[in-house]
Amino acid sequence: MELPTPAPKVSTKHRPAYVQDSPTVAAPREPMLWADPKMPSFQQGEDIENYLRRFERLARTWRWLEEWSYRLVPLLTGQALEAYLAMDEEQAEVYTDLKEALLEKFNISPETYCQRFRSSTVPAGESPTETYHQLKNLYRRWVRPEEHSKEEIGEFIILEQLLRVLPYDAHTWVREHEPKSGLAAAKLAQQYLNAHRRGLRTQPPRGTVRGVSHNSGSDRGRVELSDNAQGPRQ
Structure with a gap:
């Protein structure tokens, strides 16, 4: 009697792990899909920085596409919404530009x-x-x-320190011109100081004649001097 031919052995060397350990072949599972978390709307009086920081962490955690503006805009209210509406439409679609406009609106x-x-x-x-x-x-x-590069950061720190050591009036004037480097700030400060020195030189010297008094008696023809001038009366 002829014996039945045994079934050929199938090597599992190159088979996937989920097949090797299971008597039946199962297709890999699809990744589980989760609904995006709901971010609360921005409330007037809320810290805009903390709100944006929370939004950005949520976006990175859930791996949202970089077009974050379309997710943020529906959450804006009050001053934040005003800042968005004042922007150019195309610019408002760029999250970094939108963020900058929001911070500027809140003077940050x-x-x-x-x-x-x-x-x-x-x-x-x-x-x-x-x-x-x-x-x-x-x-x-x-x-x-x-x-920024290391050189730009270094220049930035020098600029900040230079502004700290300038006289108050020069400091205020230079900062209003928003210099981008320490050297630019130094040139502005020099312009300010030079202008004020010229202004001092154009002021009347101490003891300048103000006018002639028309009083009668011994005071007739008396020349009035500046408040700080000293000298015998005529």
Whole structure:
């Protein structure tokens, strides 16, 4: 009697793991899809920086496409919505431009972060590590190192320090002109100081004649001097 031919052995060497360990072949599972979390609308009086930071973390966590503006705009209210409506339509579609407009609307600029960085203190109950991360966050928002080279960052810090050591009136005038480098600030400061020196030279010297008195008697023809002038009366 002829014996049945045994079934050929099938090698599992190159088979997927989910096939090797299972008596039946199952197709791989599709990734589970989750509904996007709902971000609450921005409320008037809320900290716009914290709101945007929360929005950005949510966007990165859920790996949203970089076109974040279309997700953020429906959440804006009050001043934030006004800032959006005042923008050019195409520019408003770029999240970085929209963010910049929102911060500007609430008077938040790199100078704001610089002042916070310089005036930082350690609140009660805050650990040194928390303070470090707070300072690092302020530094990054102030300097924006990802957007600048080492040389530009160095020039930026020199500019800030130069403004700190200038006389108050010169400091205010130079800052109003928004110099982009320490050298530009130095030239502006020199212009300011030169102009004021010329102004001082054009003022009347001390003791200048103001006018002639027309009083009668011994005071007739008396020449009036400036308040600071000294000398015998005629």
